Amino acid sequence: MFTFKSFFLTVTIIFCALQKSDSSVSFTTKNINVGVVSLRNFRDLIFYGEVSVGTPPQKFNVVFDTGNSNFWVPSTMWPTKTMYPHQKFNAKASKTYFPVPDRHDESIEYEAGALKGNLSRDNLMLGGVMLEAQDFVGFKPDSHLTEVKFDGILGLALPSLKIAGTKTVLENLVEKNLISQRIFSIRMTTSRKRKRAGDEVQNAGQITFGGLNKRHFRGEHVYVPVLSGTGFWNISMSQIYVGADDVQVCVPQCFAFVDSGTTDIYGPKVGETKF
Known part of the structure; x- marks a missing residue:
């Protein structure tokens, strides 16, 4: 879990x-x-x-x-x-x-x-x-x-x-x-x-x-641009790691939105099998 x-x-x-x-x-x-x-x-x-x-x-x-x-x-x-x-x-x-x-x-x-x-x-x-x-x-x-x-x-x-x-x-x-x-x-x-x-x-x-x-928190915040057109806080991602492993599902990039109201983490179907 x-x-x-x-x-x-x-x-x-x-x-x-x-x-x-x-x-x-x-x-x-x-x-x-x-x-x-x-x-x-x-x-x-x-x-x-x-x-x-x-x-x-x-x-x-x-x-x-x-x-x-x-x-x-x-x-x-x-x-x-x-x-x-x-x-x-x-x-x-x-x-x-x-x-x-x-x-x-x-x-x-x-x-x-x-x-x-x-x-x-x-x-x-x-x-x-x-x-x-x-x-x-x-x-x-x-x-x-x-x-x-x-x-x-x-x-x-x-x-x-x-x-x-x-x-x-x-x-x-x-x-x-x-x-x-x-x-x-x-x-x-x-x-x-x-x-x-x-x-x-x-x-x-x-x-x-x-x-x-x-x-x-410690250190400095990293700000990333919000992508227009969806209405969500939508951002671009280039890599997803599980532990120390890059699961290679964001090649060359994929998009995600930050949702504080859900309990789930959603991802590409090909990535779910690697989790």
């Missing part, structure tokens, strides 16, 4: 430069704001952290998913009988809630199926950073996600994958100058402290919006 001790990822947010192959980086330093959300590890399968929506705030545990651009939480119509208890967004209880007119049947596609719900806007508290009028979807009952541990998903992929007419969380953070640098970083750690199957480990990592924590 594959095990890991720690994983650290830094992503540079450069929406305007995605059509270029230029790997140069330019940071904005007008503010000193950095939002940090502590992550929980469930069975070494999924990592999620707490955010708040509405006024007064309603708390949700969400997966920070680099393979998706949209933000959603369950609505009060979500089923009462689920494997794990879930928070449900009560629009009537929020003073700052705004329903987007004529957007009552928005759909987000996942591998397991689609979710449908009402497009809405409300304040989002994200690691101490307040995002006003953030677009999100309050989803109606769905059978595909009744067995998950987390409440919702906060997408961190590129804007081309978003629901039409909305702004992603990353777009809002950048456009409103709410973070000091146009980057976010994710640290995930293995649940070595888990005593029995099913336990949830708190403080098992963090996601930082607007910076990175240098205590969690």
Whole structure:
């Protein structure tokens, strides 16, 4: 079984430069704001952290998913009988809630199926950073996600994958100058402290919006250009190693995208036999 001790990822947010192959980086330093959300590890399968929506705030545990651009939480119509208890967004209880007119049947596609719900806007508290009028979807009952541990998903992929007419969380953070640098970083750690199957480990990592924590890595970061056209954080690779062996499946190159919301590592079929 594959095990890991720690994983650290830094992503540079450069929406305007995605059509270029230029790997140069330019940071904005007008503010000193950095939002940090502590992550929980469930069975070494999924990592999620707490955010708040509405006024007064309603708390949700969400997966920070680099393979998706949209933000959603369950609505009060979500089923009462689920494997794990879930928070449900009560629009009537929020003073700052705004329903987007004529957007009552928005759909987000996942591998397991689609979710449908009402497009809405409300304040989002994200690691101490307040995002006003953030677009999100309050989803109606769905059978595909009744067995998950987390409440919702906060997408961190590129804007081309978003629901039409909305702004992603990353777009809002950048456009409103709410973070000091146009980057976010994710640290995930293995649940070595888990005593029995099913336990949830708190403080098992963090996601930082607007910076990175240098205590969690050594040396310098290596930045690679993001390839345009897919909407994902898609990068080019020339080699894949298993231990010390190059399995020769990226000749001359192959492409991969970094997805913080999945438990799997996917590769070419020819490579899977060599693992």
